[in-house]
Amino acid sequence: MIPRSERWAVVGGGMLGCTMALRLAEAGFDVTVFEAGDHPGGLAAPWELDTPGTNVTWDRHYHVMLRTDDALRNLLSELELDSKLHWGDTCTGYFSNGRLSPMSSVNDFIRLPGLSLISKARLAATIAVGSHTRNPERLEQMSVVDWCTRWSGRAVFEQFWLPLLRSKLGDAWQETSAAFLWATIQRLTRARRHGLGGEQFGYAPGGYASVLACLVDRLADRGARVITGTSVTRVAGTSKNRLVLSFKNSPDEIFDHVVVTTDAPTADAICAGLSDSERSVLRGIRYQGIVCASLLLDAPLSPYYLTYLLNDAPFTAIVEMTALVHPAELGEHHLVYLPRYISPDSAMFDESDDAIRARFVAGLQGIHRQFRESSILAFRVSRVRRVFPIPTRGYSQRVPAFDATVPGLHLVGSAQIVNGTLNVNETIGLAEKAAKHLLAAQKDVNNR
Ligand SMILES: Cc1cc2nc3c(=O)[nH]c(=O)nc-3n(C[C@H](O)[C@H](O)[C@H](O)COP(=O)(O)OP(=O)(O)OC[C@H]3O[C@@H](n4cnc5c(N)ncnc54)[C@H](O)[C@@H]3O)c2cc1C
Structure with a gap:
């Protein structure tokens, strides 16, 4: 058992930070989560x-x-x-050329206005290719425009895919890899029980508020604290390989390890002592x-x-x-x-x-x-x-590592979700993976 005196801070009390904190507390560490907002949960x-x-x-x-x-x-x-x-089963609608139509079943799809039968066949083929492709690595090197045009043709790309890509990605659609659309198709087709059936x-019950309340209770049961309304302004190493956390409105605190779960620009702004290459990775993420x-x-x-x-x-x-x-x-x-x-x-x-x-x-x-x-x-x-x-081409080659060069500092954030869409399942999957990695590394240190 690891001694309780080993202090860990988690910066950010979203689903990622809270799940990481739970795993670290279950392993016996003394864990505190610092959340800038008035409630835990972040985007959720x-x-x-x-x-x-x-x-x-x-x-x-x-x-x-x-x-x-x-x-x-x-x-x-x-x-x-x-x-x-x-x-519950849900239905999907489609608004085009001033008309709102259902798009929940194969029949709805065949009747969709504004697209020719050939266009619909190409669209269906593109979705089928996306849902049956198992290996996204190749798609990550290809632009979403090239992939869509290859399977759907230029006209369907411009009429159907481009408005959807533009609405989610703005002008960044031009730099986005095909893996983005692949991941979206994979997630949506998983929600459908068969073919183009309902989702x-x-x-x-109670929404994510009830999930978060249970998570925070479980953290308290495991001895972890969640402190809200506390923005971390700086994380800096000490000469004794510990880390000082500074806050907007409260005195500094010292920890043995700090896990920063914020977006990349915030991690870049608050973490002192990172190398030039670490900063260039964090700053390169749009x-x-x-x-x-x-x-x-x-x-x-x-x-x-x-x-x-x-x-x-x-x-x-x-x-x-x-x-x-x-x-x-x-x-x-x-x-x-x-x-x-x-x-x-x-x-x-x-x-x-x-x-x-x-x-x-x-x-x-x-x-x-x-x-x-x-x-x-x-x-x-x-x-x-x-x-x-934005999942740009070759994105997986440019994600930050879990362990920073500053001893005891760890970066775990949604920027490390590769070939996936942002959703709580991916977020928790990332937290579980990162927690396993950090705990295994700690075990190695303690066995030495
Ligand atoms: C519009 C929208 C729809 C979504 N729909 C779905 C859906 O249908 N299904 C699904 O599964 N997922 C959905 N998601 C995604 C889901 O919300 C995220 O996957 C998840 O909440 C990300 O959690 P996180 O902890 O990584 O990030 P965040 O929730 O962003 O948490 C980061 C936390 O860090 C805190 N923080 C930042 N800086 C500091 C600082 N300096 N000091 C202290 N704290 C700091 C922030 O306040 C924040 O609480 C949706 C997201 C959005 C925006």
């Missing part, structure tokens, strides 16, 4: 949507689980939550950010959990959470998310909530003509400048 954290008479709490960003999310479901089983998950998604509005409505918009938008709209897609989540979870109201993926330096981050609301409402009325602004009971905007790294 809950927030409140206040309406007169009701107080609704749900995830700040839309989240669903898949039956095949093994790493996530193993953790939920440990927390005795997996058996409580709710699963089964799951959620925890991110995509998000502005995501939550709208609590008094009536449903559509039967679709997800509506793809092929026409220009102020948002990337429409996600109607209550097409999956029972409205009873949300005070019998209906929750819709309008995400807009943008680059971290986009001027949209500085727009007021009112300006965003006006544009989003007008955009929604262009798609759902029956929608009235008076239907909105609550409207809140989340802004995150760095959500996921």
